[in-house]
Amino acid sequence: DTEVTQTPKHLVMGMTNKKSLKCEQHMGHRAMYWYKQKAKKPPELMFVYSYEKLSINESVPSRFSPECPNSSLLNLHLHALQPEDSALYLCASSQSAGAARTDTQYFGPGTRLTVL
Amino acid sequence: AQKVTQAQTEISVVEKEDVTLDCVYETRDTTYYLFWYKQPPSGELVFLIRRNSFDEQNEISGRYSWNFQKSTSSFNFTITASQVVDSAVYFCALTEFSSGSARQLTFGSGTQLTVLP
Numbered sequence: 001d002t003e004v005t006q007t008p009k010h011l012v013m014g015m016t017n018k019k020s021l022k023c024e025q026h027m028g029h030r031a032m033y034w035y036k037q038k039a040k041k042p043p044e045l046m047f048v049y050s051y052e053k054l055s056i057n058e059s060v061p062s063r064f065s066p067e068c069p070n071s072s073l074l075n076l077h078l079h080a081l082q083p084e085d086s087a088l089y090l091c092a093s094s095q096s097a098g099a100a101r102t103d104t105q106y107f108g109p110g111t112r113l114t115v116l
Numbered sequence: 117a118q119k120v121t122q123a124q125t126e127i128s129v130v131e132k133e134d135v136t137l138d139c140v141y142e143t144r145d146t147t148y149y150l151f152w153y154k155q156p157p158s159g160e161l162v163f164l165i166r167r168n169s170f171d172e173q174n175e176i177s178g179r180y181s182w183n184f185q186k187s188t189s190s191f192n193f194t195i196t197a198s199q200v201v202d203s204a205v206y207f208c209a210l211t212e213f214s215s216g217s218a219r220q221l222t223f224g225s226g227t228q229l230t231v232l233p
Contacts (some may be wrong), residue, residue, distance in 0.1 A: 075129035
């Protein structure tokens, strides 16, 4: 089973709201990722967690705050977002993210975020 | 620096036609991995195949086949007898394995495939 789940599927929020995106996998993977994808563009890496520790932050604004409570869960906390942050947010996982980070990344269905 | 080029932005075919999606990559590493993902309108990226740089064997999986040629730095994807359900954006991606630690997954810009009934 290569399933990554994400909730919610759709989210509409105002610029002053605080919301969270959730991602879950039960494949025993130790690396988890957040990507942002704008329409008609490829996904852009935001964060990488390896063994529950943040290993890569691609210079993402602080209004995006990731959290990895355990090896199966990954959250993305959102606060004071801008309309240009509207996008599809994809979560992915892979077996590892270190020297063997060529492991295949499996993606969830994404959360379509609209910031008004 | 690694780079993936998918020159075909959009392709439209009629059902049952064969279609080939092109992918050309650039890398300085001798060890690297290539991937194809499918993204239907629902949004999820579906993993299709992974190929390492030392394995140039072509692969066939049902109606899908992949042609990996290091001499031309290409990893093309062919769908035989296309179906409407094949309509999606297809991404080619590359990751290098340099100095013992892998780098990020670099995506091409994607090819929108539309299969008409």
